[in-house]
Each structure stands twice: as structure tokens, then as C-alpha cells.
Amino acid sequence: MLKNIVNGFKGIVEVASANINPYNVQVIKLEDYRSIFRLSGDGHALAQFKIYSEKLNPIASASSSIYQEDILKKVCDCIQQHQTWTPAHVAAFVGLYECFKQPEFVRSVTVLAQYDKAGVINWLNNKGQTALYLACEKNESDAVEALLKAKADPNVTACGRYPIHIAVKTENMKFKDQAHALDEKNRGTPVHWARNKEMIELLYRMGSNLNLQSKTGHTPLHIMLEKSRRDCTMELLCFGADSCISDYDGNTPLHHAVMKDNVEMTRVFVVFGADVDMLNNKGQSARHIASTTKSKNGKKILFILHVSGAKRCELSAKGCCKGCMTEGTWNGTDDPAMNTVLETDKDGKS
Numbered sequence: 001m002l003k004n005i006v007n008g009f010k011g012i013v014e015v016a017s018a019n020i021n022p023y024n025v026q027v028i029k030l031e032d033y034r035s036i037f038r039l040s041g042d043g044h045a046l047a048q049f050k051i052y053s054e055k056l057n058p059i060a061s062a063s064s065s066i067y068q069e070d071i072l073k074k075v076c077d078c079i080q081q082h083q084t085w086t087p088a089h090v091a092a093f094v095g096l097y098e099c100f101k102q103p104e105f106v107r108s109v110t111v112l113a114q115y116d117k118a119g120v121i122n123w124l125n126n127k128g129q130t131a132l133y134l135a136c137e138k139n140e141s142d143a144v145e146a147l148l149k150a151k152a153d154p155n156v157t158a159c160g161r162y163p164i165h166i167a168v169k170t171e172n173m174k175f176k177d178q179a180h181a182l183d184e185k186n187r188g189t190p191v192h193w194a195r196n197k198e199m200i201e202l203l204y205r206m207g208s209n210l211n212l213q214s215k216t217g218h219t220p221l222h223i224m225l226e227k228s229r230r231d232c233t234m235e236l237l238c239f240g241a242d243s244c245i246s247d248y249d250g251n252t253p254l255h256h257a258v259m260k261d262n263v264e265m266t267r268v269f270v271v272f273g274a275d276v277d278m279l280n281n282k283g284q285s286a287r288h289i290a291s292t293t294k295s296k297n298g299k300k301i302l303f304i305l306h307v308s309g310a311k312r313c314e315l316s317a318k319g320c321c322k323g324c325m326t327e328g329t330w331n332g333t334d335d336p337a338m339n340t341v342l343e344t345d346k347d348g349k350s
């Protein structure tokens with residue numbers, strides 16, 4: 001439908017309009033174009049035409065969405081209201097993310113950025129996001145590189161997160177100096193946002209703090225456990241993440257592993273030296289939780305904690321069961337995997 005209007009910008013004054021059906025295209029005259037954009041005269045129409053054509057051409061060649069009337073209207077309104085904006089920013093603002101996939105468009109970002117005297121490359125859309133943020137969100141590697149090369153600033157944001165947080169999430173990290181950036185909502189580091197072990201390693205080598213607590217008191221270990229990112233948890237521990245840091249309820253990652261009935265993670269944390277006797281704000285140890293909670297793996301978890309030296313509860317503790325009470329003798333049921341770990345440990349020491 002409006003394809004020919006857009007194509008019309010490529011050099012002819014006579015533009016085309018049509019109904020919604022793209023196969024039903026008819027050529028229209030300048031005055032129709034003028035009326036589409038509610039312009040007052042031919043001179044004005046031609047001046048606007050020139051402004052639009054410079055911005056629309058790169059966008060039109062990178063996104064077919066522009067042929068939808070409402071999108072074209074948004075693009076044109078945006079161009080008219082922000083005449084200094086680059087096509088990159090217009091595309092980002094309107095949400096034509098597919099533009100960032102086109103090498104041609106990426107090249108135009110670079111070229112236009114050289115003339116970006118007003119610094120619009122760092123301007124924010126109505127969600128507080130820069131073009132760089134959007135390119136990260138869409139995981140458009142080439143566009144991110146082009147924008148960075150064009151001096152897009154990774155420190156500009158008004159949406160609570162920096163591009164690095166999104167880049168970590170989409171596993172496309174190009175920000176070498178943002179290792180400590182905190183997101184606004186949870187005050188999480190990039191490590192909290194990591195989704196695979198390679199990213200954990202990269203962030204570690206960039207100097208990110210692996211133990212920093214978020215606003216909710218959670219360390220990356222808490223988060224990886226919560227999200228069941230086993231490889232990330234292991235990687236964090238291998239790089240020395242501290243498993244004895246409690247969240248604001250006093251729960252260590254070990255407490256959480258036990259509460260989640262996660263045998264493997266309980267085993268992992270004790271093997272990596274977690275303090276098995278730490279108490280949460282309710283005065284509960286991991287052993288007390290394992291002993292008093294009815295869960296599928298509770299008995300096995302109790303065994304793992306017991307052979308790792310977890311003490312029984314004090315006499316004053318409330319709600320204890322036979323697995324944790326002072327005078328109890330029940331220590332859970334055998335966990336062959338834990339026995340193997342203990343055997344290996346013994347062999348290593350002898």
C-alpha cells in the first residue's frame with residue numbers, strides 16, 4: 001500500500017498511495033501526498049519531502065514495517081518533531097528493531113554518527129532507552145559495534161538498566177569498562193544478570209565483584225541457585241564466590257538449596273566449604289530446615305549435612321525433629337554420591 005509513498009521518496013515527486021492491500025497500489029499526485037501529511041502548500045510539501053527522504057530511505061530499505069500506515073505515520077511524526085535525529089534513532093524510537101539487522105543500516109548509523117554534533121545518538125526514547133540499549137536488547141551485534149564505534153555512550157540510560165545488563169542477558173558482551181554497573185531496580189551487578197558460565201568467567205576477568213549483594217541482599221550465588229543455573233553456580237564457586245553470605249533473611253545459598261530440596265546443590269555447597277552451621281534470622285540452620293521440612297529429598301540432604309559436620313540444634317531451639325534435636329540420633333539416609341565425594345577427599349588427603 002504505502003510502499004510506493006516510501007519508494008516515492010527515493011527521487012520522484014509523484015508519490016503513490018494505496019489501500020491496505022500492498023498489491024492494490026495506485027500512483028497519486030503531490031497534492032494527495034500533501035493531504036496525507038496535512039501540509040499547507042507545495043513549497044512546504046517539497047521542503048518536508050527533502051527532510052523525510054533523507055531519513056526514510058535508510059529506514060525503508062531496512063524495514064518493511066514502514067509500509068504499514070500507522071508505522072509510517074509514527075516515523076514521519078518522529079522525523080518532523082526531531083529533525084536532528086538520525087535514522088537510527090528514529091528507528092529505535094518507533095520500535096523498528098529489524099532495522100538494526102541490516103548491514104546497510106548499520107553502515108548508515110556509522111556514517112551519520114560522524115555528523116552527530118547534537119549527540120542525538122545518546123538520546124532516549126519514551127521508555128528511557130538509547131539506541132544502544134535497544135540494539136543490545138535485540139542482540140544486534142553489528143549495530144552495537146557500530147553504535148559504540150560512533151561513540152554511543154553505554155552510561156546513558158533512564159530505564160533503570162544499562163546496556164551492559166541487557167548485553168549480559170543476551171550473551172553479547174561488548175562493554176569492557178562496565179563491570180560494576182548496577183541496575184536501578186535491584187542494584188544487581190552484571191554478574192547477577194549472567195546466564196552462562198562463559199559470561200561469569202568473562203565478567204570475573206573484567207573485575208566484576210562476584211559477591212556483591214543486590215538491593216534484596218542476594219549475591220549472584222543466590223540468584224543462580226534461584227534460577228537453577230547450575231553451570232553459573234559452579235563457575236561462581238570455582239572463581240571463589242563466597243557461599244557464606246546471607247541474604248536479608250539471613251539465609252545463605254546453602255539454606256536456599258535445602259529449602260529448594262536440591263540435593264545436588266547442597267552437595268556442591270558443602271564440598272565448596274559452605275559454613276553448614278550458619279543460622280538464618282529465625283535461628284534455623286540448614287540442618288534444622290532439612291530435618292523439619294517434609295520433602296522428597298530431605299533425608300538424603302540431612303545425611304549430606306551430617307557427614308559435613310552440621311551440628312544439631314541447641315536445646316533452646318523450637319520445632320526441632322529427630323534429625324536436628326540435641327538428643328536425637330537420626331542422621332538421614334545414605335547418599336552414595338556424597339560417599340564417593342568423601343572417599344575421593346580421603347584419598348586426596350592420604
Ligand SMILES: [Zn+2]
Nearest residue numbers: 288313320324
Ligand atoms: Zn532443629
